[in-house]
Amino acid sequence: MRRAVFLDRDGVINQSVIRDGKPYAPESVAEMKILAGVPDALASLRNAGFLNIVVTNQPDVATGKIKLETVEAMHRRLKQDLALDDIKVCYHGDADGCDCRKPKPGMLLQAALEFGIDLGRSFMIGDRWRDVAAGQAAGCANFFIDYGYREKRPEPPYIAVKSLAEARSRILAEFP
Numbered sequence: 001m002r003r004a005v006f007l008d009r010d011g012v013i014n015q016s017v018i019r020d021g022k023p024y025a026p027e028s029v030a031e032m033k034i035l036a037g038v039p040d041a042l043a044s045l046r047n048a049g050f051l052n053i054v055v056t057n058q059p060d061v062a063t064g065k066i067k068l069e070t071v072e073a074m075h076r077r078l079k080q081d082l083a084l085d086d087i088k089v090c091y092h093g094d095a096d097g098c099d100c101r102k103p104k105p106g107m108l109l110q111a112a113l114e115f116g117i118d119l120g121r122s123f124m125i126g127d128r129w130r131d132v133a134a135g136q137a138a139g140c141a142n143f144f145i146d147y148g149y150r151e152k153r154p155e156p157p158y159i160a161v162k163s164l165a166e167a168r169s170r171i172l173a174e175f176p
Contacts, residue, residue, distance in 0.1 A: 001117065002118065003121045004052070004111065005045050005053070005122065005168075006055050006111070006124045007124075007126075007164070008102075008125065008127060009025075009054050009078075009087075010127075011147065012035075012038075012164055013035065013082070014026065014032045014035060015032075015034075015035055016127070018149075021148075023128070023149055025060060027066055032074050036165075037164065039083070040165070041164045041168040042082050044172065051117065053084070053086045053088065054086070054088065055108060055134070056088070058090065059092060059093040059101075062093045062096070063093060068091070071091075085115070086111060086114075088107035090102070102131055102134040103129070103134050104137065105134045105135075108124070108134060109138060112138070124138070124140045124143070125145065125161075125164060125167045129153055129154040133155070136157075141159070142157070142159065143159050143161050144161070145162065146160050146161075146162070
């Protein structure tokens, strides 16, 4: 069985747009800025034998705020520029009650089946409570990048870090 690092997109891979202390997804490819240290962190995780799989909620497609084609263009750019093995996306809103929208673990479970991933030896890295809750529900160890957003915080257990680069260093040092 393989090991994976599951990553939220906005706030972990690319910079979130902050309004009134809350994070929002970028609305265009031009607005999407890769965070410092992300390319190196992903490359070193892959070199250590981990699959890098993005799991991202993108409900702005369902609400019509952003076009599906725009999100797909963002993901093509991420796959082209970064050491990513797959990107799983939930386009639903909370009211849809789907199994893929975080905090439910559907995207992680789907990836585990597709790629033969041992979830108990894998990690979820996110910057919001939904990310941590999805990782916990899937049986992964969890890292929370704490930006101090003005919103609900995750429930323990998780490891608080300041960046994907810090989470990578901890994974490679503490969970070889």
